Amino acid sequence: MVFGFLTFGRATQGNLLLNYAAADPLALGARVAVGLSTLTGYPMQFAGLRAGLLEAAGSGADLPRAKHRLLTAALLAAVLGVAC
Numbered sequence: 001m002v003f004g005f006l007t008f009g010r011a012t013q014g015n016l017l018l019n020y021a022a023a024d025p026l027a028l029g030a031r032v033a034v035g036l037s038t039l040t041g042y043p044m045q046f047a048g049l050r051a052g053l054l055e056a057a058g059s060g061a062d063l064p065r066a067k068h069r070l071l072t073a074a075l076l077a078a079v080l081g082v083a084c
Helices: 002-011 025-057 065-083
Strands: none
Touching (some): 025 065
């Protein structure tokens, strides 16, 4: 972030990668890396959230598959509802 500000000064946009040209291959690689990080990071965080809630509720790993899927869908709907 500091180097982005030093490069672009006060013209630095909130998303630093938007300052670079769309045709810049290094910026494109950075955009792809950020996208992959997002795609793989959120599911891991969600799995930790679900496991933590199950452990706090005392259910743990003994939850039947159908109930586990229903809980996952309900939790995902709640997270998406908060995000929107």
